Amino acid sequence: MNRDRINKILNQIPTHFIIIFMILIWVVPTLGLLITSLRPVQAVNTSGWWTVLSPPRGSAEYNQYCASCHGVEGIAITNADLTDPELISRFPRSLQLLATLRADINSQPHMQDTPVPEDQAAADIAVHLKKISGIDEQPRFTFSNYIDALVGYRGTRSYQKDCAAGTAPLDIHCDTSDLLNPRGMGRAFVNSLLVTIPATFLPILFAAFAGYAFAWLDFKGRFLLFSILVGLQVVPLQMTLVPISRLYAQLGLNGTFLGVWLFHTGFGMPYAIYLMRNFLGSLPRDLFESAYLDGASHWTAFYQLVIPLAMPAIASLGIFQFLWVWNDLLVALVFLGGTTPVMTYQISNMVTSLGAGWQLLTASAFLSMLLPMIVFFALQRYFVRGMLAGAVKG
Numbered sequence: 001m002n003r004d005r006i007n008k009i010l011n012q013i014p015t016h017f018i019i020i021f022m023i024l025i026w027v028v029p030t031l032g033l034l035i036t037s038l039r040p041v042q043a044v045n046t047s048g049w050w051t052v053l054s055p056p057r058g059s060a061e062y063n064q065y066c067a068s069c070h071g072v073e074g075i076a077i078t079n080a081d082l083t084d085p086e087l088i089s090r091f092p093r094s095l096q097l098l099a100t101l102r103a104d105i106n107s108q109p110h111m112q113d114t115p116v117p118e119d120q121a122a123a124d125i126a127v128h129l130k131k132i133s134g135i136d137e138q139p140r141f142t143f144s145n146y147i148d149a150l151v152g153y154r155g156t157r158s159y160q161k162d163c164a165a166g167t168a169p170l171d172i173h174c175d176t177s178d179l180l181n182p183r184g185m186g187r188a189f190v191n192s193l194l195v196t197i198p199a200t201f202l203p204i205l206f207a208a209f210a211g212y213a214f215a216w217l218d219f220k221g222r223f224l225l226f227s228i229l230v231g232l233q234v235v236p237l238q239m240t241l242v243p244i245s246r247l248y249a250q251l252g253l254n255g256t257f258l259g260v261w262l263f264h265t266g267f268g269m270p271y272a273i274y275l276m277r278n279f280l281g282s283l284p285r286d287l288f289e290s291a292y293l294d295g296a297s298h299w300t301a302f303y304q305l306v307i308p309l310a311m312p313a314i315a316s317l318g319i320f321q322f323l324w325v326w327n328d329l330l331v332a333l334v335f336l337g338g339t340t341p342v343m344t345y346q347i348s349n350m351v352t353s354l355g356a357g358w359q360l361l362t363a364s365a366f367l368s369m370l371l372p373m374i375v376f377f378a379l380q381r382y383f384v385r386g387m388l389a390g391a392v393k394g
């Protein structure tokens with residue numbers, strides 16, 4: 001290696017550190033969220049997600065105090081088989097266990113020379129005994145948070161347990177139709193898709209037309225109109241909620257998908273037109289002139305030239321608009337409300353005001369992240385190109 005290359009690599013080290021640091025900053029919490037969403041409720045409430053890899057609770061204490069006589073497996077003394085659920089169910093709390101440990105066996109101290117464990121250790125041992133005897137069969141990981149969130153279970157009860165015991169509420173049928181329960185994320189996912197796909201597609205389609213017109217059609221007041229459109233970007237969305245919902249009330253559009261599509265289209269278009277015009281305006285003029293000379297109409301020029309060439313801009317706009325509409329709560333809340341809940345609405349309803357049920361929140365958050373992540377990774381190679389194209393030439 002020559003000196004230049006070494007220098008180059010050395011110079012890059014700070015950049016690499018910053019990039020790695022930035023990746024860690026979002027990957028670690030995301031991983032924590034994912035792990036939490038896969039843990040059983042009790043575990044979520046009692047220990048942090050980073051403890052999943054530590055040894056299970058109580059096994060160390062058990063080995064320290066009890067394994068010398070009862071064996072590591074708990075079956076060394078046949079008269080007192082600690083893996084026997086019947087025996088262990090006699091000690092529902094660590095108090096009873098401590099009493100047994102303090103009592104004499106055949107007029108000898110139970111634990112002989114070993115000191116009896118103090119309260120905390122005894123509680124941990126009790127947990128361990130419940131686990132090895134299979135009374136409290138609690139898996140380390142479970143999908144039950146996802147299932148509960150999908151079918152719309154709230155609080156700390158569990159869909160699977162309720163359905164197995166036949167104690168599910170009336171609106172739960174314990175079959176696949178529960179996925180469409182209006183309180184669940186399954187139904188909300190469908191609603192979110194129904195809102196997001198047209199609300200992404202429509203503004204981009206109109207913006208592509210308008211961008212083409214602003215860039216390549218000569219008409220009067222072109223610059224003025226474009227300036228007005230650019231200026232419209234500063235109008236805050238909240239300002240229009242009242243007039244639009246009054247208008248929608250007259251038109252009967254409140255609570256309909258059409259109303260939301262129109263709203264998002266209206267608010268997506270100024271920026272989309274701005275970006276499309278800049279992108280299309282930066283395409284070489286010769287391209288269009290030779291196309292027109294060959295007898296192409298504006299229509300063919302648009303379909304054959306503009307759409308393929310503008311793919312990077314369309315993709316990056318698509319990502320932006322998709323994410324915005326998908327994560328939007330305000331518009332969905334005002335114009336759709338609870339009758340047609342979307343995912344953001346459902347998530348905001350997941351947790352009770354007392355904070356119970358946040359294991360469901362982790363699962364719902366992950367469910368609602370899934371599609372944006374897929375869209376982002378599918379379109380990301382266009383994304384950078386589209387951003388640069390809009391920014392460099394204006």
Ligand code: HEC
Pocket residue numbers: 065066067068069070077079080100101105110111112113114117125
């Ligand atoms: C010095 C050896 C020794 C140690 C240490 C010891 N045990 Fe025992 N344990 C015994 C013997 C012996 C019996 C009685 C077996 C019988 O009934 O004949 C017994 C019985 C038991 C029983 C059954 C009691 C009953 O009422 O039937 C339980 C439960 C138990 N041990 C739990 C523990 C736990 C938990 C620990 C650790 C904190 C522990 N033991 C530590 C020797 C020991």
